Amino acid sequence: MSTLIPCPHCGDRPVQEFRYGSEAPARRPQTDSSIDPASLSSLLYDSENPKGLASEWWQHTAGCRLWFAIQRDTATDLIAEAPA
Amino acid sequence: MSYSALSLLIHAFRGHRDWQPAWREPELKPAYDIVIIGGGGHGLATAFHLAQLGAGTIAVLEKGWLGGGNTGRNTAVIRANYLREESVRFHAHSMALWNELSSTLNFNVMFSPRGQIDLIRTWGKLRDLRRRAAIMERHGVEYDLISTRRIREMVPDLDLGTEGAIEPGFGGKRLPVLGGAWHPGAGIARHDAVAWGYARAADALGVDIIQNCEVTGFRRDGQRVTAIETTRGSVSTSKVGVAVAGHAGVVAELAGFRLPVDTWPLVAFVSEPLKPFLHTCINCPATQIYVNQSDKGELVIGGGPDRYRSHAQKGDWETVENVTRSLIDLFPRLGRVKLLRQWAGMIDVAYDTSPILSRSPLDNLYLSVGWGSGGFKAIPAGGEAFAKLIVTGMPDELIAPFGLDRFQRGRPLFETASASARG
Numbered sequence: 001m002s003t004l005i006p007c008p009h010c011g012d013r014p015v016q017e018f019r020y021g022s023e024a025p026a027r028r029p030q031t032d033s034s035i036d037p038a039s040l041s042s043l044l045y046d047s048e049n050p051k052g053l054a055s056e057w058w059q060h061t062a063g064c065r066l067w068f069a070i071q072r073d074t075a076t077d078l079i080a081e082a083p084a
Numbered sequence: 085m086s087y088s089a090l091s092l093l094i095h096a097f098r099g100h101r102d103w104q105p106a107w108r109e110p111e112l113k114p115a116y117d118i119v120i121i122g123g124g125g126h127g128l129a130t131a132f133h134l135a136q137l138g139a140g141t142i143a144v145l146e147k148g149w150l151g152g153g154n155t156g157r158n159t160a161v162i163r164a165n166y167l168r169e170e171s172v173r174f175h176a177h178s179m180a181l182w183n184e185l186s187s188t189l190n191f192n193v194m195f196s197p198r199g200q201i202d203l204i205r206t207w208g209k210l211r212d213l214r215r216r217a218a219i220m221e222r223h224g225v226e227y228d229l230i231s232t233r234r235i236r237e238m239v240p241d242l243d244l245g246t247e248g249a250i251e252p253g254f255g256g257k258r259l260p261v262l263g264g265a266w267h268p269g270a271g272i273a274r275h276d277a278v279a280w281g282y283a284r285a286a287d288a289l290g291v292d293i294i295q296n297c298e299v300t301g302f303r304r305d306g307q308r309v310t311a312i313e314t315t316r317g318s319v320s321t322s323k324v325g326v327a328v329a330g331h332a333g334v335v336a337e338l339a340g341f342r343l344p345v346d347t348w349p350l351v352a353f354v355s356e357p358l359k360p361f362l363h364t365c366i367n368c369p370a371t372q373i374y375v376n377q378s379d380k381g382e383l384v385i386g387g388g389p390d391r392y393r394s395h396a397q398k399g400d401w402e403t404v405e406n407v408t409r410s411l412i413d414l415f416p417r418l419g420r421v422k423l424l425r426q427w428a429g430m431i432d433v434a435y436d437t438s439p440i441l442s443r444s445p446l447d448n449l450y451l452s453v454g455w456g457s458g459g460f461k462a463i464p465a466g467g468e469a470f471a472k473l474i475v476t477g478m479p480d481e482l483i484a485p486f487g488l489d490r491f492q493r494g495r496p497l498f499e500t501a502s503a504s505a506r507g
């Protein structure tokens with residue numbers, strides 16, 4: 001992996017300063033009480049876990065502590081897109 | 085032909101010129117009763133047990149070569165010291181099968197039950213291991229708390245740190261070893277031999293093992309898989325067993341559903357060969373390292389997973405540095421030893437770090453995935469249980485807790501006694 005992670009506040013910093021959080025898909029639907037158990041379970045637990053481009057939450061734990069999303073290719077470990 | 089001391093002697097007199105290949109290399113037929121995806125330990129063991137049950141015509145599809153994935157990349161440790169009752173019961177059964185495996189398969193898997201010491205360096209870990217010892221006792225697995233004096237007798241090279249020392253670097257450690265837990269039934273085996281032994285035994289029972297055959301898609305009729313598309317053509321089948329590691333999400337995607345599984349790199353490495361000095365497996369959860377010495381004399385070393393998910397099959401240098409630092413903390417005299425090789429296995433870790441041995445959202449597709457960092461030790465029991473699941477369509481009592489429906493029912497099985505357990 002490129003060992004630099006682009007923090008929107010601090011710029012490119014070594015990966016050791018960061019914590020990987022989780023997948024960052026825009027998948028949370030408008031929930032109401034009618035959501036069925038299977039969909040709720042999928043929402044809570046399932047991962048897309050792609051071999052390829054993934055959208056992920058990272059936190060700059062040893063820096064500004066900002067949470068941000070990046071696009072990363074899990075097959076090559078390269079950062080595809082810097083955060084907006 | 086059966087392998088024995090006599091057959092070895094006969095071949096020796098013939099100059100070892102006419103050994104036959106241990107399994108055939110058949111062409112993929114257009115149809116099978118059962119197709120297993122994944123030619124690692126779990127896939128091959130499942131095929132072997134299916135053939136023993138007389139479940140019809142069986143094929144094993146392997147993307148690369150046999151045991152080329154996590155079966156050949158793990159650190160070969162076999163143990164049953166888990167946290168959950170369900171996991172302990174399953175792994176105790178697996179350990180019993182390991183003890184018989186070489187004779188079951190007529191193939192020497194070099195199972196060496198040399199025991200494991202878990203080093204305790206915090207009071208929290210002491211409480212944790214006491215609890216695990218109590219659970220394991222209920223399932224007949226020996227797991228005893230031992231003193232530092234006993235650890236010193238067993239492994240004189242270990243630096244346990246000075247009791248009461250506070251300042252690191254002055255003969256003390258920040259976390260001196262308080263004691264240990266001794267798991268005498270644990271051991272290691274030769275991982276390649278496990279894949280080859282199961283492959284040979286399955287092949288002898290008529291299973292077609294197809295290597296260099298990657299699954300590229302599924303043809304479905306409603307909720308049933310009717311055929312599998314592969315790089316070697318399509319094959320129709322009435323049942324599918326998925327026994328892949330590192331690619332569970334990719335195969336699930338092809339089949340049209342998602343799994344509660346993420347893929348992480350798990351780094352391992354070996355040192356140059358040394359004279360025998362380490363006669364047990366050593367595991368130190370506080371500094372995330374486990375190490376054993378192979379029969380060739382190499383130290384086989386592993387640690388925790390990397391800090392981020394990946395499919396890149398290489399692992400992060402940071403982990404290598406951390407694990408070697410932990411190694412030298414335990415064995416200062418190894419400071420000048422060279423490392424020979426470093427590699428990473430891609431482990432599929434479920435949300436609760438327990439395996440998924442289960443029916444799937446599709447009617448005739450079954451899952452043996454999400455084994456995390458613990459798949460190797462589970463091969464004999466996993467293959468046996470998965471074969472039964474595929475034949476009957478219903479999980480038996482041993483594996484019922486590992487069903488995919490546990491998440492929906494609010495019964496996840498959080499397992500912390502695993503290298504892949506998160507924080």
